[in-house]
Amino acid sequence: MDQKENLHFVGNQILLILFVILLALIIFAIGLMVGYGVIGDGSNIWAILSPEKWQELIGKFTGK
Numbered sequence: 001m002d003q004k005e006n007l008h009f010v011g012n013q014i015l016l017i018l019f020v021i022l023l024a025l026i027i028f029a030i031g032l033m034v035g036y037g038v039i040g041d042g043s044n045i046w047a048i049l050s051p052e053k054w055q056e057l058i059g060k061f062t063g064k
Helices: 002-039 045-049 051-062
Strands: none
Touching: 002 045, 045 051
């Protein structure tokens, strides 16, 4: 019974960690969209989440 309780505890902790990571990613994405839409050009807040925009940004920083 003790091993089952330990496994349940570990499972709960892993779920909590995954929830916190997911929440952090969502908050990060919202922050990117607000920053890009308000501080940036503001044309399309969803554009910051596209791979093309990230390739453009990385290219600006790396010079490629």
